[in-house]
Amino acid sequence: MKNIVILISGRGSNMEALVAARDAGTLPVNIAAVISNRPAAQGLETAEKAGITAHYIDHKAFAERDAFDAALAECIDGFAPDLVVLAGFMRILSDGFVRHYAGRLMNIHPSLLPAFPGLHTHRRALEEGVRIHGCTVHFVTPALDHGPVIIQAAVPVLDSDDEVTLAARVLRQEHRIYAQAVRWFAEGRLRLDDGRVRLAGEPADGAVLVSPEVC
Ligand code: GRF
Numbered sequence: 001m002k003n004i005v006i007l008i009s010g011r012g013s014n015m016e017a018l019v020a021a022r023d024a025g026t027l028p029v030n031i032a033a034v035i036s037n038r039p040a041a042q043g044l045e046t047a048e049k050a051g052i053t054a055h056y057i058d059h060k061a062f063a064e065r066d067a068f069d070a071a072l073a074e075c076i077d078g079f080a081p082d083l084v085v086l087a088g089f090m091r092i093l094s095d096g097f098v099r100h101y102a103g104r105l106m107n108i109h110p111s112l113l114p115a116f117p118g119l120h121t122h123r124r125a126l127e128e129g130v131r132i133h134g135c136t137v138h139f140v141t142p143a144l145d146h147g148p149v150i151i152q153a154a155v156p157v158l159d160s161d162d163e164v165t166l167a168a169r170v171l172r173q174e175h176r177i178y179a180q181a182v183r184w185f186a187e188g189r190l191r192l193d194d195g196r197v198r199l200a201g202e203p204a205d206g207a208v209l210v211s212p213e214v215c
Contacts, residue, residue, distance in 0.1 A: 002082040002186045006034045007072075007089040012043015014087035014108055017175035018182060019050050027179055029186045032079035035072070037091050053079075059091060069097040083185050086140065087178065095142040103192060105140040106185070108178050110170050112136060112152055117145035122166045125157060133157050133166060135174045137181040139197065148197045150181045150190065 006015045015034055021027035034047035037059040047054040057075055062068035068091075076084055086107040098105060111121040113136040125133040134154040141147035153173035157166060184190050189200040 002029050003032045003080060004029045004083045004085055005032055005076050005079050005081040006085045006087050008034060008036045008041055008043040008087050009038050009090040010041050010043065010088055012041065012046050013171065014174055014178050015043050016046055018179055021179035027183050029182060032081060035075055066094055069094045073097055073100060085182060092144060098140055098142045103139065106181060107138055107140050108174055109136050109145050110174065112154060113138060113145060113149065122163045126161065126163065126166065131157055133170060135170050135177060137177055148192060148195055150197050151177045153177045
């Protein structure tokens with residue numbers, strides 16, 4: 001069974017969704033540890049309650065980004081993960097860190113990348129007046145919110161939406177597609193081919209999931 005380490009910074013609902021999928025028997029992975037860069041992250045308590053080893057490494061204790069990244073990598077590598085899952089981890093990672101985990105570092109981003117990289121994605125989607133918004137799971141490369149797309153989910157943007165309602169609609173899909181992406185990894189079905197993700201055993205469009213809300 002594959003070993004995974006989950007990195008969080010706050011609430012940890014994506015982490016919780018992965019734990020729930022594991023507990024339901026639909027995600028055959030060992031969640032070796034949950035690590036936060038913020039001591040007060042709510043998700044640390046959730047992980048502990050689920051019986052998962054939970055650590056924090058406070059980025060504020062490090063003067064340099066590289067020093068924090070080195071300490072984080074040392075902690076992660078102590079758990080020998082096959083995959084490192086960024087689940088609401090709100091730190092930019094150095095190129096060296098990303099290279100060290102090339103092909104085994106995943107992120108979830110609350111937009112349909114390459115639209116709206118960075119922060120405040122829901123507000124920006126509303127400001128731009130897009131009719132479709134969503135979320136993306138991708139392998140991490142040194143460029144922020146960039147890298148080979150594994151799966152995306154789309155949701156409609158309603159006239160009645162504000163940032164809160166739109167974020168909630170997207171978050172429900174995040175929880176769904178992150179478990180799916182990690183499951184594919186655990187099953188050994190993801191392959192990188194010339195910078196694009198291929199999914200073994202299903203047609204090419206099997207990697208794109210459009211939520212029933214827009215079907
Ligand atoms: C999610 O929307 C994630 O996509 C973004 O930050 C949020 C974290 O939520 N990067 P949670 O901590 O998983 O609840």
